[in-house]
Amino acid sequence: MSITVPVIDISPYLHVSGGLDHTDPAVQEARAAVARQLDEACTDVGFLQIIGHGIPSDVEAGLAGALDDFFGQPLDAKKSYTRPGENRGYSPPKSESLSMSLGVASANQMNDFYEAITVGSERSWFPGLELPETSYPDNSWPTEITPSFRPAVEAWFREASRVSRALLTAFTDALNLSSGYFDEMVDHSIDALKMNHYTLPEGDIDLTGELTGMGAHTDFGILTVLWADRVPGLQVLDREGAWHAIEPAEGALIVNLGDAMARWTNDRWMSTVHRVDPPVVNGRIIRRRSAAFFFDGNHDAVIETLPGCEGAAAGDCAAGYPPITVADNINAKLAGMKDGIAPSDAGREAARVTSAS
Template sequence: MLDTLNEIPTLSLADQQSDPDGFAQAFGQSFQRFGFAVVKDHGVPQALIERAWAATKAFFDLPEDEKRGYFVEGGGGARGYTPFKTEIAKGAQYVDLKEFWHVGRELAKGHRFEDSMSPNIWPDRPEGFRDTFLTLFQAFDDAGDKLLSAVARYLGLAPNWFDSAVKDGNSVLRLLHYPPVDANAPEVRAGAHEDINLITLLLGAEEAGLELLDRDGKWLAVKPPEGAMVVNVGDMLQRLTNHVLPSTTHRVVNPPAERRGHSRYSMPFFLHPAPDFLIKALPGCVTAQNPEREPPITAHDYLAERLAEIGLIKK
């Protein structure tokens, strides 16, 4: 039945409270069919989102020299600012037409992951930047926990199965700015790629451009209702589920001519497990027809491999 769908259905996270199994089935089926889901009523307050958009735009409007002062050479883009045309999709010909800022988890001094998770960097302006994005990080984290609980139910695991896996996880909130593009630009704003992490929670996909590569080899535009969140499977979850849940290739294409003079902003939250979490195919996802595809690897080692592939760290 799901194969007849030509667009991703919009689900309400509010349904999880009254019917957790029903929501889990709908969410899991969307993940298994598309590698993507669209979720409204996600619990991230609209006032906070609006504050975050304002702060994002204000930061990227700062002078180039000021922004570059927050770039950490050799830091792999883990925290702070990454300049325009730095990241490139694996195997792509052109670099992505974007600049971004990363916010990570705040760790107490002496935390066991202090060596593998960089401390946050905070700009002097705009005012309130730190408080806004620490609050938003927590709101995304809370929504992610609920969605992972649905994934666990769908896979026949305990609803809290992911809790220990993502406790103090190396998640990243990315503030993205795609500047206006030339009418004849050969590049796309973000080349075809898959995400590295467990799941990605994205705000800002209402501005056209996000597309996923469907099973038939055609690109399918992702068009969420205003305020809804786009959620997708990352490579770590694909590996953990032995490809039962696919990490679908996606891209951000250049806009139509009439929108090329406009910037595009988005805020993806890349939900990662803890660095020492072992990504090993779940027994329930390994069958005679689907034998274990990849060897176990820690989340930290896998992340390092992938960051090298996309040009953020040197091998």
């Protein structure tokens, strides 16, 4: 089975080149066409690539430079920003296992060889709200070792947030929901940007045994906007259990759905299992960087079947998922990823991973 990850121009849902008149019939028709394409992609594969996102090239270059600056620092300096048990700060190589977010252990459980630094929503961003520190912790910015890191990353964070919210508007149309349906579920969203670097030294290699760049997993929230180097590594799992490699198209960002959207739609839309293998070209490992913006929703938003999706799933899933809050869903998956504690309700996704060829 082949798998197609479509490239979709989302510019009708964004203010670019002076803005759009959303009451213009031509714009409305263009938006309807985008919504149809999104519905098809989310139903068939759960992954897509977007162009027309309007992120300036200098902001993208700033992000890439920030990653190079930080990950090029000595390991001991980076480790000073480690936050054990929290979804913030630095994660050294082989300190996480994404497959355990689905309860699927590897032979060497914490075997993902990437390193990462994560920043995200803080309580201080939402004055007047009593938000839990566990979901909205303060960030650890590596200002002392890379002074330019924070402004460059914050610029990308703002742009990725803008794009994510435009996509949610398009998803609302694609699902035939009322305008603004999700607004009250994302007005203090837990957003996180996880910046990754795959750390095996470049050069000729002989890969033996189990070595995982990033283990097989699904994302946890509503959607993910991914910037990545145009090199091999990312693979997605089809419905028959086979893996397929995808790379970003020129100027495109990769978008995939997370578990919250799959649960909301009762699996009408897919939260697709994916992984990152060692980035190898012609027998040589090459550098791979990525930055995944996770648009996860409010900590107290309840994920339960959306109107019109009650009969979307088949078999034993037809009744829908039990309700769960965004925070409880995320925390269960993080406990697997960081602490090796398998979540209790990831059986379907785990079965797909273990049966993959």
